[in-house]
Amino acid sequence: MTLVATANSSSEGRALREREATVRRFALTDLIFRSVAKGSAILVLLILSGVAVSLVVGAWPALSKFGPAFIGTESWNPVTENFGALAPIYGTVVTSAIAILIAVPIGIGIAIFLTELCPRPLRRPIAIAVELLAGIPSIIYGIWGLFVFAPFLQRTVQPFVISVFHDVPVLNSLFAGPPYGIGMLTSALILAIMVLPFITSITKDVFDTVPAVLKESAYGVGCTTWEVMRRIVIPYTRVGIMGGVMLGLGRALGETMAVTFVIGNAHRVSASLFAPGTTISATIANEFTEADGEIYTSSLIALGLILFVMTFIILAAARYMLMRIERRAGA
Incomplete structure (x- = not known):
């Protein structure tokens, strides 16, 4: 009985560790996914802002000379x-x-x-x-x-x-x-x-x-x-x-x-x-x-x-x- 109980507790412990590892892996995967998605959105905003700033800087001499x-x-x-x-x-x-x-x-x-x-x-x-x-x-x-x-x-x-x-x-x-x-x-x-x-x-x-x-x-x-x-x-x-x-x-x-x-x-x-x-x-x-x-x-x-x-x-x-x-x- 003692051997059986020990084996059962050992398998339960192993199953618990596997579940914990799976949860950690899922959490890491979800974190990576969220970071990539957020980074992509921020990248789009940065590109848009960069284009706008470049156009304003390049157009400023003409706009300042001619005005509206x-x-x-x-x-x-x-x-x-x-x-x-x-x-x-x-x-x-x-x-x-x-x-x-x-x-x-x-x-x-x-x-x-x-x-x-x-x-x-x-x-x-x-x-x-x-x-x-x-x-x-x-x-x-x-x-x-x-x-x-x-x-x-x-x-x-x-x-x-x-x-x-x-x-x-x-x-x-x-x-x-x-x-x-x-x-x-x-x-x-x-x-x-x-x-x-x-x-x-x-x-x-x-x-x-x-x-x-x-x-x-x-x-x-x-x-x-x-x-x-x-x-x-x-x-x-x-x-x-x-x-x-x-x-x-x-x-x-x-x-x-x-x-x-x-x-x-x-x-x-x-x-x-x-x-x-x-x-x-x-x-x-x-x-x-x-x-x-x-x-x-x-x-x-x-x-x-x-x-x-x-x-x-x-x-x-x-x-x-x-x-x-x-x-x-x-x-």
Whole structure:
């Protein structure tokens, strides 16, 4: 009996030590995981802060010389070192806004077709084709836009639109001037094509997360496909849809090479969408290697700082809007 009791106590002690070792190992693993996750989050904040500080330091000579007038001045003259950011800001906002206005309804429509209406054998090929658009380098879009798309617009679309709206107030200013082919509208159309796969893919993925029982219940009480999408699917996935739109807008705001090829790179503000213009990214890409003075270089960095602030404000506004939507839905 004594030997048996000793053996039992020995095995119980060994089992207790193994459990303690397992608990310590789990605690160490959890500590490492928490430290790595926390370090990653801190690293992101440090990188963001470093980028912001670098932009502010680099842009300070131009900002201190021109002051707030830098944002509202159209002139851009490297010879006299007189720089203003109005034309690049205007071109960036206009082209990105038009691209989003075109890409969002088309992207959501494609996502609805793929999830609700498309025959099953065609869903995967169409989805792959849409995703392949996202993998095409931007310079390829630029070359295609310059040598194929812009000449097509110059020969066919732009002369027709100019003739149709020639006597229509307001529209005759938006679609005025000679048909160059290149210009802000051409750039916006190229951007719409580029951001379309991002919006479509994310929207399709979030549509797939809608519980089937919700849609089946709606169809069961006699709802049409339009009513199901409008009242069930889109309200359920609005946060994901907004995320896809913001991703597309971020791509449109920061796109460089494709825009540089087709926008015309003219530092002027024009009411006509057919007129050449420029964007912040295109200006930096075109002129940074030629910037030979402190003010010239600082002005280009200041454009980068403005783009950084614009992107931050847009994303913050979108996040605030989503919070209000969620709060209203909860109420």
